[in-house]
Amino acid sequence: MRTKLAVxxxxxxxxxxxxxxxxxxxxxxxxxxxxxxxxxxxxxEWINPHAWIHIDVTKxxxxxxxxxxxxxxxxxxxxxxxxxxxxxxxxxxxxxxxQAKDGSMRANGRDLTFKDGRKLFLGSSGTxxxxxxxxxxxx
Amino acid sequence: MIYRIRLVLLAVALGAGAxxxxxxxxxxxxxxxGDPDIQGIWDFRTITPLERPKALGDKQVLSADEAExxxxxxxxxxxxxxxxxxxxxxxxxxxxxxxxxxxDYGNQLTEDKRTSLVVSPADGRIPAPxxxxxxxxxxxxxxxxxxxxxxxxxxxxxRCILGFNAGPPYTPSAYNNNVHILQTPDHVVLLxxxxxxxxxxxxxxxxxxxxxxxxxxGDARGHWDGDTLVVESRNFSDKTSFRGTGKNLHLIxxxxxxxxxxxxxxxxxxxxxxFTEPWTVAIPMKWNEQPMYEYAxxxxxxxxxxxxxxxxxxxxxxxx
Numbered sequence: 022m023r024t025k026l027a028v029x030x031x032x033x034x035x036x037x038x039x040x041x042x043x044x045x046x047x048x049x050x051x052x053x054x055x056x057x058x059x060x061x062x063x064x065x066e067w068i069n070p071h072a073w074i075h076i077d078v079t080k081x082x083x084x085x086x087x088x089x090x091x092x093x094x095x096x097x098x099x100x101x102x103x104x105x106x107x108x109x110x111x112x113x114x115x116x117x118x119x120q121a122k123d124g125s126m127r128a129n130g131r132d133l134t135f136k137d138g139r140k141l142f143l144g145s146s147g148t149x150x151x152x153x154x155x156x157x158x159x160x
Numbered sequence: 161m162i163y164r165i166r167l168v169l170l171a172v173a174l175g176a177g178a179x180x181x182x183x184x185x186x187x188x189x190x191x192x193x194g195d196p197d198i199q200g201i202w203d204f205r206t207i208t209p210l211e212r213p214k215a216l217g218d219k220q221v222l223s224a225d226e227a228e229x230x231x232x233x234x235x236x237x238x239x240x241x242x243x244x245x246x247x248x249x250x251x252x253x254x255x256x257x258x259x260x261x262x263x264d265y266g267n268q269l270t271e272d273k274r275t276s277l278v279v280s281p282a283d284g285r286i287p288a289p290x291x292x293x294x295x296x297x298x299x300x301x302x303x304x305x306x307x308x309x310x311x312x313x314x315x316x317x318x319r320c321i322l323g324f325n326a327g328p329p330y331t332p333s334a335y336n337n338n339v340h341i342l343q344t345p346d347h348v349v350l351l352x353x354x355x356x357x358x359x360x361x362x363x364x365x366x367x368x369x370x371x372x373x374x375x376x377x378g379d380a381r382g383h384w385d386g387d388t389l390v391v392e393s394r395n396f397s398d399k400t401s402f403r404g405t406g407k408n409l410h411l412i413x414x415x416x417x418x419x420x421x422x423x424x425x426x427x428x429x430x431x432x433x434x435f436t437e438p439w440t441v442a443i444p445m446k447w448n449e450q451p452m453y454e455y456a457x458x459x460x461x462x463x464x465x466x467x468x469x470x471x472x473x474x475x476x477x478x479x480x
Contacts, residue, residue: 045314045315045318045467047466048308048314048467048470048471049463049466049470050444050466051433051470060425064221064422068459068460069454069455069456069457069458069459069460069461070320070455070457070459070460070461070463071460071462071463073460073462089462091462091463091466092262093261093262093263093335094262094335094336094455095453096335096453096455097261097262097263097264097335098262099453100264100453101261112406120464121469121470122466122468122469122470122473122474123466123470123473124388125466125469127462127466141314
């Protein structure tokens with residue numbers, strides 16, 4: 022049962038995942054342009070439908086590029102206990118994601134980590150997310 | 161009668177307070193004017209799939225061990241880096257948008273450990289589409305295959321008109337799985353967190369709208385059937401669709417408070433133009449002590465601008 026069920030679930034989730042994104046990220050970002058950005062947070066926009074983190078990326082030649090990184094809904098962040106103070110202006114972060122299809126300085130924020138390697142969004146129990154306290158049966 | 165039996169089964173499975181419901185002892189609290197009180201913020205997150213995975217055959221319920229495994233595996237798979245594992249691609253990775261921190265599916269199956277939210281037909285699957293429905297899907301697919309000419313070529317959820325779990329009907333999805341129910345003697349308001357949509361349902365026996373008037377969310381009329389609020393909706397627009405429904409959908413939703421902290425939400429899709437038979441879904445809703453948050457989707461929908469810019473870039477690249 023163990024193997025069979027695991028395979029079933031893997032298939033279900035692999036197929037379902039692309040459908041569930043609120044916005045078609047594959048229409049917005051280019052799978053052929055994966056990127057890693059390192060920069061300083063200059064602003065976080067707590068807006069719907071998705072939050073945007075603005076970062077300044079300093080290139081090797083000293084030029085500064087202003088990037089916008091798309092995340093998820095602020096509602097989920099609030100329920101996870103993520104607040105305005107969780108990501109201070111000036112924080113240095115690394116973004117793993119994909120660049121916008123039109124080549125502009127926008128990316129999705131697949132994984133976000135602090136410079137020292139700590140994950141920006143600490144997770145638990147494999148969900149990548151801490152308990153939010155809403156579900157009393159949640160472990 | 162079938163509905164009553166199913167409700168009792170669900171109530172038994174729901175645990176706290178449900179044994180009273182099983183014996184018929186639980187009675188929903190009343191509003192000052194005497195209606196059953198189903199008001200509150202209700203959370204319908206669950207990782208129970210809408211349809212039963214085909215490989216599970218006729219298995220309707222998982223054992224406790226299987227449920228544990230299902231939950232753990234589901235969460236692990238969802239959090240997987242799709243760029244490198246199992247032959248999945250960067251295309252799948254970018255479509256998934258971001259890691260699990262941002263998602264809010266919950267991490268539990270329904271308490272009765274069902275293998276699908278669909279409770280009828282018995283195979284837990286959405287019935288086969290009609291030939292007319294297949295023709296319609298083909299049209300939608302061809303529109304989606306080319307770069308979007310403008311916002312109208314993208315889905316209603318991307319345009320912040322209605323979201324995928326904004327309903328009607330409501331079905332658990334990636335986040336904002338909360339509905340705030342408010343009552344007056346002659347109306348019920350269903351404020352759904354996704355796209356922050358307030359659906360105002362008259363329950364005063366007024367006649368329905370004429371058939372030629374079509375609305376995004378249909379035309380809803382409610383009534384009380386014992387302690388169950390029944391909401392019937394027709395007059396849908398052909399601009400929206402729920403899992404393949406068409407504009408002539410007759411949607412029947414039922415809300416029943418089965419315990420102080422539980423509402424069972426059931427809906428039946430009657431749409432003979434699009435499906436070969438009706439189908440019914442049952443979703444437990446839990447009392448949520450936390451507030452609803454506004455989801456003003458239009459506020460910063462930069463994504464639409466990015467998607468259209470992406471479509472123009474794709475066209476330019478194809479012309480070269």
